[in-house]
Amino acid sequence: TVTRAFFTGQAGAGVYFFVGLFTATTYTLAGWAREQVCTYMCPWPRFQAAMTDEHSFVVAYRAWRGEPRGAKRKTESWEGRGDCIDCKACVQVCPTGIDIRDGAQLQCISCGLCIDACNEIMDRIDRPRRLIDWTTLAADAAASRNVKPVYRILRPRTLIYTALLLVVAAVMVVALALRATVEVTVLRDRSPQFVTLADGSIRNGYTVKILNKTREAAAYHIRFDGPQGATIALVDGRPTASAVAVRVEPDAVGTFSVYARIGRSTLTEALTAVTFSVLDAQGRVVVRRSSVFAGPQSP
Ligand code: SF4
Ligand code: SF4
Secondary structure (H helix, E strand, C coil), X not given: CHHHHHHCCCCCHHHHHHHHHHHHHHHHHHHHHCHHXXXXXXXXXXXXXXXXXXXXXXXXXXXXXHCCCCCCCCCCCCCCCCCCCXXXXXXXXXXCCCCHHHCCCCCCCCCCHHHHHHHHHHHHCCCCCCCEEEEEHHHHHHHHCCCCCCCCCCCHHHHHHHHHHHHHHHHHHHHHXXXXXXXXXXXXXXXXXXXXXXXXXXXXXXXXXXXXXXXXXXXXXXXXXXXXXXXXXXXXXXXXXXXXXXXXXXXXXXXXXXXXXXXXHHCCCCEEEEEEEEECCCCCEEEEEEEEEECCCCC
């Protein structure tokens, strides 16, 4: 498998290149740029701002409860002041470095760390939790007026989003169910274009690559569908009637050099359309690939 090949130093240059690339970008973005990625590079906050309204759940600071804020001694009364003691614990834990007390902001990734930090502070100073909380702006405005908040979960916006999500999920499930477990490419050798054999028949060389995406080794037959009497053989094997048996390891690409052979008398053109079919162990054709067979200009 690729994993084993990677750790034994036998993987291709492309594998090492992409592992190096992803390691370097992850280190740079997550280790150095950090919240700058959320603020300036990530498109999600822009989507989020366009998708939410006053009835959407967001992380919000209850300003009507917290203000006026300010440091407080134990001996001081809570009369005439808010519950926020301006300890800035909510700012220190914020991974994007914002102050949620300034209101909803694009940089907020709704991680909720400021809620936990503030709840701890509220426990310590013996004030009710949820000064910062998951709520909707409409509910928070109602609570500030001492009116029972109304939560509107079912709205045109949420129904449309749900329908879109279901469509995307259905497409993904269907795509996964119909996912091909085999991929095949056929490349015709260009040099030489063809070889005339001693018996007069014409031979072309091809490279057939079979990608086995399953977790088990698989046996296939490569069948050459050409004119009457066409045969195929592995470069190191014996000719067969019209197909050769091959085996591909799990999660690997099998590369097979084959010779296809056609009697000269059956070739009517310099380039003849042919087809390679890959059959599974049950004899079902799993992939077909078209190619051409080159012969002399005037057969
Ligand atoms: S953690 Fe709570 S009390 Fe402390 S500054 Fe933030 S909102 Fe105010
Ligand atoms: S929810 Fe997370 S990102 Fe948003 S303000 Fe609070 S700590 Fe910061």
